[in-house]
Amino acid sequence: MNEVFDGVRIALCLGFLIYASWSDFKKREVGNWVWAILAPSAFALTSLQFFMFAPESLYVYALSLASTSALSITLFYAGAFGGADAKALICLSLALPSYPANLFQPYSGFVSPLFPITVFCNAVLMAAMSVFYAVIRNYVWKRKTGKKFFEGFEKESGWRKILVFLCGYKVNITELEKKEHLYPLEDFNYNERKLLVVPKDEGRSGVVGRIQEARREGKLQNEVWATPGLPLLIFVTVGLIVALVYGDIVWSVLRSALAPT
Numbered sequence: 001m002n003e004v005f006d007g008v009r010i011a012l013c014l015g016f017l018i019y020a021s022w023s024d025f026k027k028r029e030v031g032n033w034v035w036a037i038l039a040p041s042a043f044a045l046t047s048l049q050f051f052m053f054a055p056e057s058l059y060v061y062a063l064s065l066a067s068t069s070a071l072s073i074t075l076f077y078a079g080a081f082g083g084a085d086a087k088a089l090i091c092l093s094l095a096l097p098s099y100p101a102n103l104f105q106p107y108s109g110f111v112s113p114l115f116p117i118t119v120f121c122n123a124v125l126m127a128a129m130s131v132f133y134a135v136i137r138n139y140v141w142k143r144k145t146g147k148k149f150f151e152g153f154e155k156e157s158g159w160r161k162i163l164v165f166l167c168g169y170k171v172n173i174t175e176l177e178k179k180e181h182l183y184p185l186e187d188f189n190y191n192e193r194k195l196l197v198v199p200k201d202e203g204r205s206g207v208v209g210r211i212q213e214a215r216r217e218g219k220l221q222n223e224v225w226a227t228p229g230l231p232l233l234i235f236v237t238v239g240l241i242v243a244l245v246y247g248d249i250v251w252s253v254l255r256s257a258l259a260p261t
Contacts, residue, residue: 005049006100010244012041013095017237020088024231028181030084035091042095057098060113064097065090068116079198085232092116092240099243106247110255115243121250123239127230134227137169152193153186160195168227173215176208176226185225188214195225 016038020030050058072086093116099106112118142149150161168185176182184207187194196207214220242249 002053002102005045006103009045009095010100013092017088017240020084021231021234021237024084024233028229035087038091039094042091046095046097061097064114064116065093067114068093088233088236089116089120092119104244107245108247108252110251111243111247118243118248119236119239121248122242123235125249126238127232127235130230131166134166134169138165141170153195156195160197163197164195164225168225170223171226172222173211173224176224181229182226183229184208184211185227188220
């Protein structure tokens with residue numbers, strides 16, 4: 001019966017996350033009804049299973065939920081997460097607070113006792129792979145145009161330039177206007193261009209408006225730095241699948257790097 005509960009919780013979580021990933025990819029938003037159904041369903045199933053078969057694990061449930069919620073809320077208010085991403089991780093902690101060892105054994109041999117943290121680490125690592133796309137695109141842009149990457153940003157620090165280079169690329173201002181999932185990585189204010197390291201949803205329209213005005217006044221050319229809003233829920237979903245089958249990628253990499261030769 002334990003295996004049945006584990007299977008139902010995994011299927012429930014994956015089903016809703018796959019739909020949420022599709023919605024995130026297509027619209028860059030997920031309806032709140034997804035989490036309004038998933039959260040109580042996951043809580044009821046997990047609580048019932050733990051009460052029936054493993055009451056001693058309830059403290060793990062509480063710790064996993066509290067830790068994941070704190071992490072999600074902190075990242076949300078820091079601007080690193082969208083609301084749907086935070087809700088997805090919290091729902092994951094309700095559905096799968098610990099590794100479902102009744103059904104799976106991780107190939108790597110390790111997952112965090114707080115299973116949602118393993119999923120989060122996997123998701124972040126895979127999302128970070130988008131850096132390669134940005135670097136390649138910037139290389140092609142440089143070869144094609146022969147222009148300097150940061151002309152007009154001479155006053156900006158080197159580390160800000162590095163972060164922008166790794167996270168974004170040059171786009172036409174018209175493209176920036178049309179594609180809402182593109183976020184400007186530079187602003188034009190008080191007749192000065194500044195690089196933005198952490199773009200936010202609520203500030204996008206104002207920044208784009210200032211960029212448009214600067215272009216109309218001839219103070220900007222046709223291209224600016226921008227970054228795509230990554231559909232993080234796709235990475236969370238894939239991170240969950242990888243965590244179930246393989247385990248914790250980050251820990252495996254660290255263990256291999258630190259292992260004596």
